[in-house]
Amino acid sequence: MRDEQLMAVVTLNKDVVGGDVPIFFAENEEQQSNIATTLAKVLKGMVHDIGNGAYIIVRH
Structure with a gap:
């Protein structure tokens, strides 16, 4: 089972x-990138750009 x-x-x-x-809502791409990073x-996770103006943070 994956965690x-x-x-x-x-x-x-x-x-x-x-x-x-x-x-989390960002006002621009720079702020979005900073928040995600x-x-x-x-959270000890990874950032993934899902291509629709959203990034997700996932722990693998």
């Missing part, structure tokens, strides 16, 4: 995300 876990979402577009994980470090 992968979705930890957070960082997005520029409030309309493309939802769910029961923490969602910081969260990944704190």
